[in-house]
Amino acid sequence: MTVLLAVAGTVLILVVLLEAFETLILPRRVSRRFRLTRLFLRTTWLLWRRLAGLARQPNGRENFLSIYGPLSLLALFAVWAAGVVFGYALILRWVGGVAVTGTRGLPAMLYVSAGTLFSLGSSWTHTAVGGAQLLIVLEAGTGLGLLALVIAYLPVLYQSFSRRETNIAILDERAGSPPTAGELLVRKGTSYPETGAEFLRDWEHWAAELLESHLSYPILGFFRSQHDNQSWVAALTAILDSCALVMAGVEGGGQSQAQLTFAMARHAAVDLAAVFRTPPVRDGGDRLPPEQWARLVGFLSSRGSRVAEREGTFEALQELRETYEPYVIALSERLLMPLPPWIPPDEAIDNWQITAWETRPRRFRAPLPTRTPQ
Secondary structure (H helix, E strand, C coil): HEEEHHHHHHHHHHHHHHHHHHHHHHCCCCCCCCHHHHHHHHHHHHHHHHHHCCCCCCHHHHHHHHHHHHHHHHHHHHHHHHHHHHHEEEHHHHHEEEECCEEHHHHHHHHHHHHHHHHCCCHEEEEEEEEEHHHHHHHHHHHHHHHHHHHHHHHHHHHHHHHHHHHHHHHHHHHCCCCCCHHHHHHHCCHHHHHHHHHHHHHHHHHHHHHHHHHCHHHHHHCCCCCCCHHHHHHHHHHCCCCCCHHHCCCEEEHEEEEEHHHHHHHHHHHHHHCCCCCCCCCCCCCHHHHHHHHHHHHHCCCCCCCCCCCCCCCCCCHHHHHHHHHHHHHHHCCCCCCCCCCCCCCCHHHCCCCCCCCCCCCCCCCCCCCCCC
């Protein structure tokens, strides 16, 4: 029996070290079916989102969901540490040669293993001889290695999060809150020939960095934005919507760059849906029915951004939407991050127009720059 426990302990330690290597060091998506980290995140997220559903107020629900990302990261480290402690304890139980004052059996080995991993300096309460000494040295080295990885991992993780959120914050004055393709096209950005290509090129780089960082560190996907009406899923969708409109026939600058940005953003949406094991949702509802399309055309025209007057514009847009909407809908449902509409809601207020010291949101008389009709 002790031999079987030692084998189980060895396997447990190897699994934990492999998970730590794949999560903290390996810069690519892992395709193995079973992963301890994935099982942990999937299980705890399902429980967390159910608890969030008990919140009565939307703000309370969103605040509760925002805790999950950082808390799950700390909990994951704790699970790894517990696995290493338990694994070494099982091996020490088989090897023997360790005597603990006042305790015996597996509890004593757990005490020795935990004291060694966390460097508690408890050597005065136990003695070790033979193979147990080597195991204690190995566990001490394992603990130092895990601690060094965690210390190096956290700054990299939060730097990636900060870069992602910086562009999402910039999108607030460009596309409104929540960001919408209609608002983005009529504000000074995509519709301007001199700035549209440059603007879309910046978001092509953002989508590429989003893909790379979230493939390497999937837990970043659970980190939420500062405002309830913003998220990386909404920003990615708004950019895809905008590029699809330009490619389908909205007149303005940056048509060729819109194709490049669309390709990169769709690549990010598809691959990240695979990372979170979310199959595409084909029956998630129509985000842009014909009557909404008519409103969108009227909205764009009234603000100086014209839609090409030719047959098949709406059908071309539908074909483009079918290539990415099932994936962003799947991400939205899994992460509980709402997708943005195509045009801003009535009386919408941007986040930059709201302060914490005013009981009512302030609406500025001077609107943001828009494209002047030619």
